[in-house]
Amino acid sequence: MHPEGPWPAWARDFAVSFRSALLAHPALLPLLATRPVTTPGGLRTVERAARALTDEGFTPTEALHVITTIGTFAIGQVLAEAGSTPGHSAPAGPAGETRVAGRGQQAPCAAAKAG
Incomplete structure (x- = not known):
């Protein structure tokens, strides 16, 4: 990643x-979801992003929170999309389709997306 322009x-x-x-x-999801970034390449990426954020006025702590939030959100989203739940034979499907299909009254926005 080479941060350029507005963050x-x-x-x-x-x-x-x-x-x-x-x-x-x-x-790779189980590994990335449970381990901190420690490789030289990963640390360089974090440092570039943190430097760009601090150049935009974030404190170093805020910058690391932003980076962690983005990475954790992406990992969590992919776990929901592609991951499987231990003890279940079939994956939930994209965006949790099997969890919300047919629940239009309880969750109309989610059911519309799943349908």
Whole structure:
């Protein structure tokens, strides 16, 4: 990642590309969801993003919170999309389709997305 321009734009681009990479390699999800970034390449990426955020006025702590939030959100979303739940034989499907299908009265927005 090479942050350029307004931070919301490059942060979104990073989240989208990270999601795509995770969907392409779902077997990595358990590792990435449970381990901190410690590789030299991963730390360089975090440092570049943190530096860009601090240049925009974030404190170092705020910058790391933003980076962690984006990464954790992307991992969580991909877990919901591609992951499986232990003890269940079939995955939930994209965006939890099997969980919300037929529940239009209880969750009309989610049911509309799933339908």
